[in-house]
Amino acid sequence: MMDWTDRHCRYFHRLMTRRAMLYTEMVTAPAIVHGPKPRLLDYSDAEHPIALQLGGSDPAELAQATRIARDWGYDEINLNVGCPSDRVQSGCFGAVLMEKPDLVADCVAAMIGESDVPVTVKCRIGVDEQVPEEVLPDFIDRVHRAGVRHFVIHARKAWLQGLSPKENREIPPLNYPLVEQMKRDFPDLTICINGGITSLAQARELLARGLDGVMVGRAAYHDPASVLIGADSLWGEDFSPDPIDLVENMKPYIEQHLQSGGRLHQITRHMLGLFTGRPGARLWRRVLSENASRSGAGSEVLDLALDQVRAGV
Template identity: 55%
Template sequence: MQQNQSYRFSVAPMMDWTDRHCRAFHRVLTRRALLYTEMVTTGAVLFGPRDRLLGFDAGEHPVALQLGGSEPDALARAAAIGADFGYDEINLNCGCPSDRVQNGAFGACLMREPELVAEGVAAMKAAVSIPVTVKCRIGVDDQEPREALWAMAQAVRNAGADALIVHARKAWLKGLSPKENRDVPPLDYAIVHALKRDFPNMQISINGGIRSMDETLEQLRHLDGVMVGREAYQNPGMLLDVDPLLFGEAAPVDDGFEALAVYEPYIAARLAEGIKLSDMTRHLLGLFAGMPGARLWRRHLAMEGVKRGAGLETLHAALAHVERGSERYVAA
């Protein structure tokens, strides 16, 4: 199967992190990475404030909407709404282990119900013309990954899923918090590689613990795509290497300073709409990671950016702490 280049690199959906302001900033750093929304439940899409929950800037493309839910009809209707909003992909969350999703019987709980997931995928595929994908774990609790993950892959492939993204850890629904579930269960990259060997014609990406472009390139020797989460958020300068190393194209900007100059009009426009500076600058704290002045940059934004009336002058004052001419962040 010819690889779909849009899945080659993506930034993971992360609750409370990958909102529209974050995505607008990440798009300044890479034109090609596929960006994801935070998970939005089908109930919120169907009955909540859609413009606030689903609205995004056209400059964010390519961007995917991640849905949380398990009822096929609701998934189909929510997917259709997402497609009408202009999203490039609909993704079904089968990996989140939070109490919220457990109470709603979706997220990682769906690892136990691959046929229900397949019904949801088929319903969404019938409702939209854009790709429908699934993000899952290698298993939950005492499941045997060789059984659970293979059953999920088989089911969603047969239902017409366009890609499967695998977080290469189990989710422990009993005994671990959502935060612990991101670190404590051991990573098992080899099992995802084995899955790809057994499903060679299926688009399969890997997620979990990938912290550099070297690691990304190594994973791409075995798989179709890599999804990076916390590292891309906490060290966003990493994204400056995505387009050159993975797509053979120049980065949109040369460094963090130029990135801020390009992003500043977006901040100004949102400030004029009444959005707080900190809603945007919280996504910038790690931009100068490892550079002289980075700690003072973070401190200034964290302390001053939350104050009433904080504006661009606060951003400029924080930037003054960073030493110009120092090397930009490059993932080793």
């Protein structure tokens, strides 16, 4: 979700669900240690609960990044051991770390030593020629013994050679039963599932099988209303805002962003899928796509786009 779930996206998504944990884009530990910390770590208080997702493979560097991030008050620190992109592999982190469980254990132990919130791990079921039924339980056991009690498992293998990141999200077959087996094998751990989940109904079904949580990525981005509005019912709460009201509720945030020198499209690019499947959705996307990036564009563009939706209702 790099370049997608930035702070503007997360603020927008928080208006649809009060309870779901929001995750940042993956931020590398070296970037936090050596880079512009406020730009990488700042977020709105409205985004809570929020998890910072880190990438890295150097225990000392990850510990330092965790220590720095502590001042920002995140609710969770997550180590990404699932991303298959080439640039991630070249840095020896992401899914390639599935081959190095002892190093992952060292990393999380160092992070836990510097964190005052839970440290969690997002992983795959295996990579390349690994046998997931053998690799995954061993990986969980070793990393758990280092102190991690919460795993988010993308229920696909990652092929580090031969498949693009997009293909790695679609081609390797999903293996939900293996993730469910991990919950039975490690009943005291929090086991969440990720991969191929496109609806709230599907999330309910997976939770009914005994899993502790469901992570939804791209479906929540492309069709956020269908996935996020109503999600709080999973916690027994009735919170289902109307998408048109959400647009109105975004306006103060957008105005503040514009007054600070930001551009409209930096926010509205995350809002294109809000009305997916509804009358006027195509024109909503078109108006925003064609006008929001123009110099001086303001909330009048949002109003024009919203008129297309209202006309189609």
